[in-house]
Amino acid sequence: MSRRTHLRSKPALAALTALTALATTAACSTTHRTDDEAPPTPRNRPTTSRPAPEPPSPSPADGTDTRACTDGNCEMAVTEPVTIRFRAPGDAGRATLSVTKVGPNEIEYEVKSGNNRSSGGAKGPGQGCLTYLRERGSGNSCGTLAPARPSPQPGAVVIQATTGKNGTALLHIVSP
Numbered sequence: 001m002s003r004r005t006h007l008r009s010k011p012a013l014a015a016l017t018a019l020t021a022l023a024t025t026a027a028c029s030t031t032h033r034t035d036d037e038a039p040p041t042p043r044n045r046p047t048t049s050r051p052a053p054e055p056p057s058p059s060p061a062d063g064t065d066t067r068a069c070t071d072g073n074c075e076m077a078v079t080e081p082v083t084i085r086f087r088a089p090g091d092a093g094r095a096t097l098s099v100t101k102v103g104p105n106e107i108e109y110e111v112k113s114g115n116n117r118s119s120g121g122a123k124g125p126g127q128g129c130l131t132y133l134r135e136r137g138s139g140n141s142c143g144t145l146a147p148a149r150p151s152p153q154p155g156a157v158v159i160q161a162t163t164g165k166n167g168t169a170l171l172h173i174v175s176p
Contacts, residue, residue: 090135
């Protein structure tokens with residue numbers, strides 16, 4: 001190799017070495033992150049977060065007293081399976097509402113009156129069911145419900161069961 005060629009290759013070799021070092025440093029950097037990673041948290045800020053405060057649950061007019069429902073009109077909270085007896089529509093005598101399951105954002109129940117039977121269940125925040133109990137039949141409608149008292153219906157007892165976040169369901173029984 002001639003002296004002239006050797007001198008020309010030293011600057012090229014130095015530039016190649018510098019580029020290799022730069023590329024290696026960039027590839028091994030610990031500050032590189034992908035778009036779906038969270039940015040680093042500053043050290044002077046706490047890393048724990050507090051959940052948003054929950055609005056207070058409405059207090060049912062009759063609390064948890066199942067005897068308040070005997071006349072077919074009540075508003076109560078349930079946290080566990082319970083049986084409620086109340087006046088059925090027309091001349092059907094007595095009806096029975098059996099709550100079979102209660103949990104966070106969940107409720108299941110069955111209604112019996114004479115030969116009529118109806119069941120309902122809901123899962124999810126703000127979900128619930130309306131059961132219309134009539135002397136000669138019944139029907140259900142389930143979906144998103146407000147915990148407000150349902151309107152009385154002529155010739156029917158209306159039962160509304162609404163889920164609650166904390167495992168407390170809200171029941172309304174409304175007679176005409």
